[in-house]
Amino acid sequence: MIYVFLANGFEETEAIAPIDLLRRAGxxxxxxxxxxxxxxxxxxxPVVTDTIAQEAPLTDELEMIVLPGGMPGxxxxxxxxxxxxxxxxxxxNNKYIGAICAAPSILGHKGLLNGKTAVCYEGFETQLTGADIGSGSVAEDGIFITARGAGVAVxxxxxxxxxxxSKEESLRQRNAILCD
Known part of the structure; x- marks a missing residue:
């Protein structure tokens, strides 16, 4: 089970593209x-969510949470x-956290990116306290997967x-949507 948290002002592409791809992967x-x-x-x-935060249990079934960026989201x-x-x-519980655009700043403010490679939307690098700023569009370090912004949402x-x-499923999805 994966939770994608949506708050007013979220960046639509950064939420919908991952939701779609993860659901396509079953x-x-x-x-x-x-x-x-x-x-x-x-x-x-406007997006109608499946549930609200207070009704989303934090259990061992949870594999990952995703935090889309956007402002003021x-x-x-x-x-x-x-x-x-x-x-x-x-x-x-060693569960994955995906954060894109400005959202990695939330992790930075908590000190969770200290010594980790991370990326974010241009101009938010100073908010990634203690992080090693990566050069790619998506960075993975341990349980943290971060990305720069809407243009790399896929x-x-x-x-x-x-x-x-799996890598195989990711590649299968990439080919299915004709992504270079």
Whole structure:
């Protein structure tokens, strides 16, 4: 089971591309609304979530959480006690955390990227406290998978598929969607 947290002001492409690719790979992906079950993205697109944060249990079935970026979505995710609790749960239980665009800053503020390679949206590097800033569009270091922004949302989603399924499935998905 994978939770994708959505808060008002999230970047739509950074959420929908990974959701789609993970579901194509047969993973159970649950969209989790922070504050409500109708969340509006940063470009005015409303999304009805599968559940709300308070009703999303943190159990061993959870394989990964995904934090899309966008503004003010990232700020709204960061100030959610439940999102903070979910991050802590993943760290304590060695579960993957995917964060894209500005969202890696949430992990940086918590000191979780200290000594880890990570990437983020241009200009947020100073928010990745203690991180080694990578040069690629997607970075993986331990349980943390980070990505630069909307333009690499598909590659981010494919990396998430690789981590919770397999490299073969990620490649199969890449070929199926005709991604270079």
């Amino acid at each position: 993973k159970k992906v649950i969209t989790v609304g922070v504050g409500d079950n109708i969340i509006t993205g940063s470009h005015g697109i 990232t700020l709204n995710l960061e100030k959610s006690d439940y999102v903070q609790k979910a991050i802590d749960f993943c760290v304590s 590659n981010f989603g494919l990396k998430l598929v690789e981590k919770v399924h």
